[in-house]
Structure formats: structure tokens, C-alpha cells
Amino acid sequence: MAFNACITVIAVVYAVLLLRGASTEDFSGSSSDISSSEYDYDYNSSCLYHHLKTTTNITLVINCTMECGESLENGMPCVNVTHPPLNFSNPNLNYTCTVGNCINGTCPSNGTNMTCWAEFDKYVLESLSEIR
DSSP: OHHHHHHHHHHHHHHHHHHHHHHTSOOOSOGGGOOHHHHTOOGGGOOOOOEEEETTSOEEEETTBOTTSOBOOTTOEEEEEEESOOOTTOTTOOEEEEEEEOBTTBOOEEEEEEEEEOOOOHHHHHHHHHHO
16 A cells, blocks of 8 residues: 555655656747757657755755666765665655765765755645545
């Protein structure tokens, strides 16, 4: 039962991320401003990654890799480890994150610890409350 709930939460978070990314695009230009290369763009090749927020307003990426397997840019702030272990099914949990910077798809620690948390929008929170 817990496994099904976890899979459901992951699917909802993924769907919300896809929808939020599509809704924040800038549609202010006229159709004559759109270059022909934009028509050729493959929107199905989007590659997402997970992140945590911090008290210092830094976004920390998780694992330095995207869902498609590609590495994130070197130097991006990242989470090396969390205490307690990361649990996306509890939206009210704060973590102590050991921070690092991405290097070739890995996140070596730089020895810094800070408070971090997963940030959910209202749709994910509603889905989580229905599961419980």
C-alpha cells in the first residue's frame, strides 16, 4: 500500500512539473515573431530534474542528473545527502542537507549543512491529503 502511494505521489509531482513548465512559457509575441526553428522544436524531449529549497533561497538539485540520464551543468548547487532520508510523501518535513556542487553528474560534498525542504504546489498537496 505504501509503495502504491509513493508511486502515485511521484507521478503527480512529475505531472505537475510538466504542467507548470508549459504554463510559464512566454506567449506574448506575435505569430510573425516566431522563427521557423521554433516550429521544429521537439517538445517531447524535455528533461526534468528534482530540487529542494533552502532558508537562504538557494535551489539545490538532487543527484546532479536529469530524469533522462543527462548530467546537470557543473557548478550547480546540489544535495549530497539529507537527514532524515528524503521522503517526498511528507510535504511538511524539513531536512538537514549536506551541500555540494555538481561535477560531472555527481555531487561531492563541500562540507556545508543547511536546512532544506521539498516545495509542493497546492495540487500536489491536495493529492497527498487524498492518499492519506
